[in-house]
Amino acid sequence: MEVNYRQSFLKDLKNLKGSSVYQRIYEIAFTTLPELRTYRNSRTLKPCKDIQPVIVFE
Secondary structure, three states, rough: OOOOHHHHHHHHHHHHHOOOOOHHHHHHHHHHHHHHOOHHOOOOOOOOOOOOOOOOOO
């Protein structure tokens, strides 16, 4: 799947470097999501309600 990231997401992720959640978010964003064929193939990702997506699925 092609994944596009907003600049604000990349900036926020950069600010998290060194925190306990950085590596997990990095793995999801740059390894798990691009390897998925569709969003529904994921068992670990759940949609958020009332929040604009940070990642745009095409």
